Amino acid sequence: MNNVVPFPGEPRNKGGSGDGGGPEDPMLEQRVARLESDLAEIKTLLKGLSNDIKGLVEVFADVKGRLAKMDGELSGIGHRFAALPSTWTMLAIVFTTWALGSGILIFAMNFLKR
Incomplete structure (x- = not known):
């Protein structure tokens, strides 16, 4: 075990023979x-x-x-x-219904006046 370098300040053989024969x-x-x-x-x-x-x-x-x-x-x-129908489609349906309803109402009023 000559290739082992000890830490500075530590003794070379610390309580054992240094041959690796047992735990320290x-x-x-x-x-x-x-x-x-x-x-x-x-x-x-x-x-x-x-x-x-x-x-x-x-x-x-x-x-x-x-x-x-x-x-x-x-x-x-x-x-x-x-x-589903879009907003513009729904508005067109509503306005068409109102227009048809108004037209039928105007026709009925003119027809009944006679």
Whole structure:
């Protein structure tokens, strides 16, 4: 291990022989055990999240289907509104009706005077 350069101010062999034969920290096994339990907890949480995500995918698929249905219905309403007469057409119908009504009334009054 001659190619390892120590940090400045640190002794060359810190409590061990420096040959890599064992851990320098006696608490290493406890730390590894705690990390393993934490990892097991993380795996459990991820499995739960996976199930939640699958549920959300189903909900989003349902929402997507509903939105497609609403889009089709709104498209149909748009075609129905397009088929309605415009404002100018309605005004022409109203004025024509008034003109015809006035003409019939004038004809009736002239016919009855005789």
